[in-house]
Amino acid sequence: MLKWLSILLISCTALSACSFTPYSPKIAEIGNAGSTTGPHIIKRMTVTDTNSGRTNFAYGAVSSYPGASADIGRIGIPKKVEGYWSKGWDEYEEYYYISSLIDSKLAENKIDTLRDYYKNHGDYMAAMVLAVDGPRVRLIYTLNCFAKFNDCAPRKNADPNGWVVRSPDDTTEVVVLFDGTGEASDTPFPGSPYDK
DSSP states (O other): HHHHHHHHHHHHHHHHOOOOOOOOOOOOEEEEEEEESSOEEEEEEEEEEEOOOOOOOOOOOOOOOOOOEEEEEEEEHHHEEEEEEEEEEOOEEEEEEEEEEHHHHHHHHHHHHTTBSSSSSSTOOOOOEEEEEEEEEEEEEOOOTTTTTTTOOOHHHHHHHTOOOEEEEEESSEEEEEEEEEEEEESTTTTTTTOO
């Protein structure tokens, strides 16, 4: 009996290693959440990728770009952003909500462009940055190539579409994967983390 249980366990382990789940390449393991317009609080903010992976950018109080940083495990090509945030810290000036799809194909093309942009800089510092500025939400992808420390020379004709731009703090190159506006309210949205 023990022999058959061992064979069954080994078979199950072998089969689980051969999963047919679609592979999601690592795009970023570092996440940042911040703002370019002062104090905000991000209470709930999730980005879902094309393989239904989900990353939480609810880092609480933020006031600068790129802002708070955390290990986000692994996120692939983003397809949706949803969350609640507010402006101000001690007193909330306004409340915001967004639930929006992201053009995943365009996002993938922009990410591929940046990943092949530099002559001599890899993707080991790849990060996804979520920036809130009042009702505006941007999802930004960067390889964190800083000319002071790295060789950030671009390849010839590396960005024919003009997708690669300077980061909001003008320190590195980024691509903007999503730029949208959420709903605004003077009172908390029903069912939101602010609704007590």
